[in-house]
Amino acid sequence: MRSITTARTARRRTLRVAAAALTAAAALSLTACSGADAAGSKPAGQSGSGAAAATSGGAGSDAAAPGSDTQAAPGANADAKTGAMAGPAGKQSGSAPAANAGTSGSGLERCHTSGLKAAFATGGDAAPDPNASGSTTTSIVLTNKGSRACKIGGFAGVDLKSENGGERWSLTRSTAKHGSITLQPGDSTDFTINVLLTKEDTGFYQPAYADVTPPNETSSLTIAWPWGTLVDQRGATHPGTFVNPIG
Template sequence: MRVHKVTFAVLAVAAGLSLTACQNGDADAGQSAPSSTSTVLPGSNASSTGGSSGTQSPDQSVAKPSAATGSGGSSSGGTGTGTGTGTSANAKVGKCTTDELEFTAKDNTIDGDPDGTVVVELTNGGGRDCTISGYAGVDLKTNAGTVSAKRTGQATTSTVLKNGKSIDFPINYPLNKSGGSGVRITGLVVTPPDETKSVTLTWPGAASLPVTDGPGASVKVGPVGSAGQGG
């Protein structure tokens, strides 16, 4: 009877050890599973030891919005469709109109020069950028009629005139050195390039033109962006 009790006890201990070993094996298997499914969220700087998932994938960087290029994709912060809008918007800047420009005329004659110079400044006050190029139309009102300025023939360039910025052009005219009253100037009429609407300004230069106007002594206008002594 005693032999049977000892044998039963040995069998019970062996069974217990076998059960414990099985339980430990299952626990180890359960602990290793999370490392293979680790996920790094977009924008996260966290690192992971679970294989290649520790680095951000290309999809994670694409998902970041980019207002500068409009390539935000499906991200809620994106503003474009992948083609961008900044470059095309700049390429479609409209021309400067008369109603958007502020006009200022000032005397810019240098002592000793044979001709007088008036500079007309155009300031963009339209609340947007605009393009301007070419020659403005210039007419001097006088007591003897209208005198239209002739172009100097200088090359022209197209300029994007930022909102609030200015550009100018020169008007050269013969000085009245005859000692007489000459032709009295009563006003300055300016029409911006590619526009038909004009503005009338107070003439800031010499009061009169000579009565006779020989070759090379006519009123001349330079292109926008060439302020100073004209050609």
């Protein structure tokens, strides 16, 4: 009996050892698989970090060397977060006016009343048509009489006044759009006035002079009115006599 019991005990030990060996082998196998998976995950992780680096690098290279337009689309996400891509583009688009302003002369001032002279254009076809059935036009010419260039644009103020100056008519302005221009010394520009002339003996207004105030100025230039009588619409909401912008 002892020999049988000893044999069974030895057999159980052998089975336990074998089972332990199998368990260890299985554990090693699992560790190896896990290690292979980890090693296999590295390329994905590396390629992901590489893409992030390329994106940030693209924004950085854009900032260092703006003008790589082909990288603008990939940098759109970076734009939303940091604005790194938008900055150079914004600066480039905004730099053009500055360059133009520099070309026209740094510190270029507006044209002042003291540096201008005004006159009605009277030659050729400049005279308004006295037989027009409706509104016709006359032009006032502004000339830079100074020694420096200046900038002018917008609406001049025009006040018509009678012979004794007692009856004034401040003309309304049109809704036309306008810009600005540069006048070199001796250069001229003009603006038109729509005028509604009349030959009637009643309901008319006879100007003697026109006070012309350049844009953004407070003093005026007085010139003689060379034309006939106007329909008196000083109280009208939409008169037929009104001022158009310079240029």
